[in-house]
Amino acid sequence: MTALTITNLWKEYGDQIVLENISIDIAPRSFVALVGASGCGKTTLLRLLLGQERPTRGTILLDGAPLPLEPGPDRGVVYQRYSVFPHLSVLGNVMLGPEMAGSRIWGRLTGAPKRALQESARAMIADVGLAGAEGKYPAQLSGGMQQRLALAQALMMQPRVLLLDEPFGALDPGIRADIHALMQRLWHALPMTVVMVTHDLREAFTLGTRIIALERSRTRPEEIARYGAQIGKDIAIWPPRVAGGGTIYDNPALRDDPALDALIAGRPDSIERH
Numbered sequence: 131m132t133a134l135t136i137t138n139l140w141k142e143y144g145d146q147i148v149l150e151n152i153s154i155d156i157a158p159r160s161f162v163a164l165v166g167a168s169g170c171g172k173t174t175l176l177r178l179l180l181g182q183e184r185p186t187r188g189t190i191l192l193d194g195a196p197l198p199l200e201p202g203p204d205r206g207v208v209y210q211r212y213s214v215f216p217h218l219s220v221l222g223n224v225m226l227g228p229e230m231a232g233s234r235i236w237g238r239l240t241g242a243p244k245r246a247l248q249e250s251a252r253a254m255i256a257d258v259g260l261a262g263a264e265g266k267y268p269a270q271l272s273g274g275m276q277q278r279l280a281l282a283q284a285l286m287m288q289p290r291v292l293l294l295d296e297p298f299g300a301l302d303p304g305i306r307a308d309i310h311a312l313m314q315r316l317w318h319a320l321p322m323t324v325v326m327v328t329h330d331l332r333e334a335f336t337l338g339t340r341i342i343a344l345e346r347s348r349t350r351p352e353e354i355a356r357y358g359a360q361i362g363k364d365i366a367i368w369p370p371r372v373a374g375g376g377t378i379y380d381n382p383a384l385r386d387d388p389a390l391d392a393l394i395a396g397r398p399d400s401i402e403r404h
């Protein structure tokens with residue numbers, strides 16, 4: 131159950147202010163879709179959450195504790211391309227993260243621990259719809275299959291936060307719809323909070339529990355470096371989607387929110403299962 135708390139976050143590169151005073155509270159199990167014009171700083175914010183970049187000012191807390199300064203297994207990431215290793219098979223890619231983590235503690239995995247890892251890797255591969263492709267290499271997979279593999283690879287480490295940087299942006303619409311369904315299923319099934327950068331508003335509204343738009347209010351050339359992007363819009367999806375497949379009535383935190391109760395009182399029939 132992982133919450134992210136971003137407070138008064140600034141990111142500057144030299145003289146250029148990219149993010150200006152961003153504050154966002156992300157509730158555990160949310161699915162935040164981050165949208166905004168090209169170059170406004172979406173990937174920069176994701177890299178800050180991953181620990182690949184450090185804030186110039188401000189704080190990021192993960193369940194109340196300062197975010198570790200380096201990427202770690204608590205945060206998984208999937209990019210639009212190149213998240214997987216081309217020289218490893220599907221099985222090899224999915225086993226790699228736990229193997230590396232395990233080998234730091236026990237040395238090279240062999241015997242029963244290796245077999246157990248192989249078994250859970252195969253189960254994860256089946257979960258993302260790649261059963262039968264365990265021995266294939268990424269170049270032998272379609273774009274959609276590669277992104278399923280990238281998801282499996284990230285999820286094997288059981289991240290508390292999954293960061294997605296336009297992971298479905300290069301896929302054809304039909305394939306994208308299939309992988310959206312998979313993503314929804316995984317988000318419901320696994321105890322993770324998701325932050326996804328996307329250019330596609332439809333995708334944001336299909337998957338997100340909340341849509342946050344970064345915007346630069348000043349865009350004249352002489353102003354671009356001196357003012358960063360801020361939160362332009364912050365939209366909660368109605369009816370609220372709750373991870374795990376329940377309705378808002380099943381979620382005590384939401385059920386006890388008086389403002390929401392009032393809304394629900396006016397529209398009791400509009401609460402759907404997701």
Ligand SMILES: Nc1ncnc2c1ncn2[C@@H]1O[C@H](COP(=O)(O)OP(=O)(O)OP(=O)(O)O)[C@@H](O)[C@H]1O
Nearest residue numbers: 143146148166167168169170171172173174175327
């Ligand atoms: N390492 C860096 N050094 C200097 N400037 C950087 C660095 N990384 C990003 N920037 C700048 O920060 C700004 C925001 O970039 P970012 O990639 O975060 O935007 P974005 O919203 O993700 O864009 P897009 O939608 O096109 O991917 C850009 O002007 C970019 O040039």
